[in-house]
Amino acid sequence: VIQSDFARLEADTTASEESSAEEYKTFSSDSKTDIAVKNADIKGKSDKVSRQDEALSQTREELSSTEKELDAAMDYYEKLKPSCVSSGTNYDDRVKQREDEVQSLKEALKILNGDDIPMPIESGRADYATGASHQGE
Numbered sequence: 001v002i003q004s005d006f007a008r009l010e011a012d013t014t015a016s017e018e019s020s021a022e023e024y025k026t027f028s029s030d031s032k033t034d035i036a037v038k039n040a041d042i043k044g045k046s047d048k049v050s051r052q053d054e055a056l057s058q059t060r061e062e063l064s065s066t067e068k069e070l071d072a073a074m075d076y077y078e079k080l081k082p083s084c085v086s087s088g089t090n091y092d093d094r095v096k097q098r099e100d101e102v103q104s105l106k107e108a109l110k111i112l113n114g115d116d117i118p119m120p121i122e123s124g125r126a127d128y129a130t131g132a133s134h135q136g137e
Contacts, residue, residue: 089097
């Protein structure tokens with residue numbers, strides 16, 4: 001009986017050891033695969049982080065450059081603003097000024113074209129239109 005118990009115990013132990021060894025091999029193989037996958041994942045994520053850091057750095061440089069351009073544009077705007085914004089005169093006054101300016105420009109154009117040259121009446125002056133002299137008339 002002892003010998004049969006011993007044989008049964010030995011068979012159970014051997015079967016248990018073989019089963020445990022097989023489980024260990026499976027676990028070891030799965031662990032190696034898992035480690036390889038996770039290492040590849042780590043490498044991929046590390047590369048992504050470095051690309052994102054480069055993109056962030058470039059974006060910050062672009063932001064800085066754009067902010068400088070904006071500041072320059074705003075300074076220029078502030079410089080131009082007084083000449084562009086209402087100078088204190090109302091709309092009707094500005095319209096009247098523009099009409100007066102247009103009228104004076106029209107008169108100047110007529111004079112330059114010779115349409116409205118005044119003729120001298122006094123004696124002793126030349127008639128500019130005919131080129132004749134009016135002395136002693």
